[in-house]
Amino acid sequence: MADQDVQQLTAHGPTPDTVILDQFPDPVILLNRRREVLFANTAAGDVLSGRFAGRDLALSFRHPAVLEIADRVIGTGRSLTVDISVPSPVQRSFLVRALALDDEAAAAMLIFEDVTGARAAEEMRADFIANVSHELRSPISSLVGFIETLRGPAADDEGARQKFLAMMAEEAQRMSRLIDDLLSLSRVETMEHVRPGDRLDIGMVLRSTAEMLTLRAEEKNMMIEVDCAANLPPVIGDHDELVQVFHNLFDNAVKYGRRGTVVNVRVTPAVPVPGSREPGLSIAVTDEGVGIAQEHLARLTERFYRADKGRSREMGGTGLGLAIVKHIVNRHRGHLAIRSEVGEGTTFTVHLPIESNPQ
Ligand SMILES: Nc1ncnc2c1ncn2[C@@H]1O[C@H](COP(=O)(O)OP(=O)(O)OP(=O)(O)O)[C@@H](O)[C@H]1O
Ligand SMILES: [Mg+2]
Structure with a gap:
């Protein structure tokens, strides 16, 4: 949108009112009796297209529901609202209020509240x-x-x-x-907004969690092997929540792993935690199992999302395990990555920060 369009206000130029409206974060458009645009604030540039000053609203904004309420408000002098969705540049939902104005020049004011x-x-x-x-x-x-x-x-x-x-x-x-x-x-x-603050020995957390699942693993002739150096710095976290994270990941690895295979848990320093500047450790849980097709990976941590509905239900899964993992990792300001190869196996990598001073 051209600059002079934004500033093209009433015939008398900018008034104190329109200067204030221009600061408004929501799109605001003033129309005269002929439905022509008298004023559009800067935010309205996102919804209007082309040159609009002094021209019929229909030439720069083609939404029929908005044009209709604009006509009705101008015709009846009674205010109206309508819910609309605008496809570009990204899909957005607006609650549009069309207010009747008792003014010589302006007959209606449209306010677009973004309710996406x-x-x-x-x-x-x-x-x-x-x-x-x-x-x-x-x-x-x-x-x-x-x-x-x-x-x-x-x-x-x-x-x-x-x-x-x-x-x-x-x-x-x-x-x-x-x-x-x-x-x-x-x-x-x-x-989730409160960051946990205990200093934890991740090796101990991993070994004790692996122990809880030993019986289940043995039933499938499997083993959970924890590979963690002794002198690693403590992670900053909540003990019970981290047990829950690794319990879920180990449980999945055993559930979806092949009989007789080993679940490998490897801890390495990861500097920094992806998406932040904090130093951390990364814990990779790798199984040799059915794997997960690429198209499922992005949605796997959604509640109730299952890559293989039948198999998961048969195994008594609720489909909430990874959603819980994701939220706990977020609360820790960590990061979760998933890599998988169908028929080969899957690696879930959890990155956890080792310092508690947030940016
Ligand atoms: N290691 C893995 N190998 C293959 N598929 C997996 C693995 N981990 C998770 N999945 C897939 O991701 C889906 C979601 O996992 P999630 O842990 O959230 O649910 P679940 O295991 O079905 O139930 P539960 O809530 O009991 O953990 C599973 O249903 C399964 O399809
Ligand atoms: Mg699970």
Whole structure:
């Protein structure tokens, strides 16, 4: 947009009002009775195209809903609002208020409030509730089905009763895991802006977490091998949360790793933590397993995202593990990287800072 367009105000030039409006962060446009642009502030340059001063709004802004409310406000003298979405330069949502003005020159003022963030948050919340309901509904419908069977066809069959009760216990545990994970996620999210401050020996955290999963690994004839030098500086973090991070990563590595393979955990100094200037350590968890196709990698840490829905559910996963990992790593001002080769295996690398003085 040309500079003289921005400054092209009313016929009398800039007035104190329009000088103030120009400072406004939201796009503001003043129209006369003929729907011609009398004034557009600097922010309006983002939504208007071409030369607009003194010309019909339709020539520089083609959104039919906005043109319609502009006409109605000019015609009736009553203010209106409309929700619109503008595709370029990036998709944005605006709440447009068209205010009727009681002024000789200006008949209407359009104010564009950018509500992109709020709309995205609303959408995410709705998606999240839909996902949680869906995830809870499947174990509940299994439970209802089992109850019906136990009341009817299997009422007098002791063998079937035991089998169904065991399956019911499993479904109930799945629900309980889901609720634990949801609570964990919400706790970490609320704390995300507060950086943890303990100094921790990462080698100890990794070895004790690996030990918790030894039995599960042995069931698949697997081993978790921790390769960590003794003289590394302490990381700055929260012990329980870091245990949760590595428990999730080791659990996935065992779950999705091939029988008889080794899960390797290697700690190396990483200077600096990617995306920051702080020195840190990097902890790489590598498995030899099914791997993850490239197209899934970017979305893997989203809640309930599963690369292989059937397999993950079969293994009792909630699909929240990596979302929790991601939030905890963010809270630590660290970084999570994922590399994978289908059929070969996967490496999750966690970078954690070793100094607590934020930039
Ligand atoms: N090491 C891995 N190898 C292959 N796929 C993996 C690996 N780790 C995670 N995935 C994929 O990423 C998805 C998300 O992992 P995440 O840990 O969030 O969920 P989950 O393991 O299904 O459930 P849980 O909440 O119990 O951890 C998994 O469903 C799986 O498809
Ligand atoms: Mg998992």
